[in-house]
Amino acid sequence: MRILIVDNSLDPAIYRPLNHWRPYLDGTVDVYRPPAGHFPPIPLAYTHVIITGSEASITQDDDWIVDECELVQILAKGKIPVLASCFGHQMVVRALSGKKFVHKTPTPEFGWVRVELDEFDGKDDPVFGALPEEFHVYSSHFDEVEPLPEGWDVLGKSARCENAMIKWRDSPIWGIQHHPEIGFDDGERLIAAMMERKPDQRELVMAGFEAQKRDDRVTGILVRAFLDYLPEEQEAAEGDAAPGE
Numbered sequence: 001m002r003i004l005i006v007d008n009s010l011d012p013a014i015y016r017p018l019n020h021w022r023p024y025l026d027g028t029v030d031v032y033r034p035p036a037g038h039f040p041p042i043p044l045a046y047t048h049v050i051i052t053g054s055e056a057s058i059t060q061d062d063d064w065i066v067d068e069c070e071l072v073q074i075l076a077k078g079k080i081p082v083l084a085s086c087f088g089h090q091m092v093v094r095a096l097s098g099k100k101f102v103h104k105t106p107t108p109e110f111g112w113v114r115v116e117l118d119e120f121d122g123k124d125d126p127v128f129g130a131l132p133e134e135f136h137v138y139s140s141h142f143d144e145v146e147p148l149p150e151g152w153d154v155l156g157k158s159a160r161c162e163n164a165m166i167k168w169r170d171s172p173i174w175g176i177q178h179h180p181e182i183g184f185d186d187g188e189r190l191i192a193a194m195m196e197r198k199p200d201q202r203e204l205v206m207a208g209f210e211a212q213k214r215d216d217r218v219t220g221i222l223v224r225a226f227l228d229y230l231p232e233e234q235e236a237a238e239g240d241a242a243p244g245e
Contacts (some may be wrong), residue, residue, distance in 0.1 A: 010035050047080070084176070111138070138180070164178065
């Protein structure tokens with residue numbers, strides 16, 4: 001198993017996605033940071049890919065964001081399983097369906113929010129279906145996916161985000177708007193850092209802040225289901241491999 005983490009953090013001193021995801025991952029893990037101009041070499045040799053959140057806005061057109069859209073298109077074409085969180089969730093939609101489907105949200109979410117699976121599609125999904133019917137996770141987002149474009153299925157929602165959990169029909173790509181990988185301490189630290197660095201957004205953050213502090217710690221369940229998923233092409237390749245390969 002070889003895993004790629006696409007780390008979209010702008011300031012690793014504050015937001016460290018690798019620290020959040022790495023404890024749950026088995027096998028070889030490579031990390032590349034598009035905001036720093038670092039992209040994985042093509043062709044891609046990975047079994048699974050995680051695309052992280054970011055302090056950036058998906059509505060921007062920085063070179064690295066445009067280039068990352070092309071990376072997502074390559075992943076989709078290669079049928080490589082992708083799990084995308086927050087900015088990554090928005091990124092995969094922008095890359096595969098267009099920029100008009102991502103924008104500033106009128107209902108931002110901060111703190112720990114309740115997410116519920118779709119009664120039918122969510123529970124039947126091979127990855128998100130492993131999660132409880134309802135669970136609480138950390139959230140921190142000013143942008144969202146809306147409206148949901150053709151080609152995507154909604155697998156879960158929160159009170160302020162209808163398209164919180166989605167899947168691309170043509171390739172094994174899952175997106176979750178929230179941050180299941182971030183716990184209490186890091187979540188509070190990130191909100192505090194945001195308040196300090198962007199005091200002009202304090203009112204917006206507080207308007208979307210959830211006072212209840214509850215985390216159902218679903219990251220391990222989610223990551224295990226994701227890593228257990230292999231497209232038919234990968235399963236065939238593993239079956240054909242010689243012993244020890």
